[in-house]
Amino acid sequence: MSSIFTRIINNEIPCFKIAEDANFFAFLDINPNAKGHTLCIPKKEVDKILDLEEETYMGLMAFSRKVGKAIEEALDCKRVGITVIGLEVPHAHVHLIPLNEMKEATFQSKVKLTTEEFEEIAAKIRAKL
Ligand code: AMP
Secondary structure (H helix, E strand, O other): OOOHHHHHHOOOOOOOEEEEOOOEEEEEOOOOOOOOOEEEEEOOOOOOHHHOOHHHHHHHHHHHHHHHHHHHHHOOOOEEEEEOOOOOOOOOOEEEEEEOOHHHHOOOOOOOOOHHHHHHHHHHHHHOO
16 A cells, blocks of 8 residues: 555645655645654655665755755744654655754654645745745
């Protein structure tokens, strides 16, 4: 069965999309550590990031860099943290988290956003790409 992220790529599940190219896809995390918390994924479904082919791994990092710079420009944050975990969803992904405080990097403290807020944040980031 396809991962939830493959279903997002295939438009079977909605998301707040940030960017897409031939091989990669970015969208807002639905349970964010901070406003603008974004996930970047390869379209090819592979569970662990270190199991990606080197070219895909490097491509994912370059794509994440581009999206991360747009987040930094679009939102009020000190910097964008980059984290890889993968304990919840078995489809390799990079977390890009706009950081002002250490607690936002911990995955223990979450923010609740309305659909309108998600849409507004996604539009701000997209405008900087
Ligand atoms: P992890 O696999 O531990 O790196 O975490 C997976 C992340 O995916 C979590 O931060 C979830 O909030 C996020 N997530 C799970 N399902 C969705 C979804 N349908 N849309 C956006 N983000 C999701």
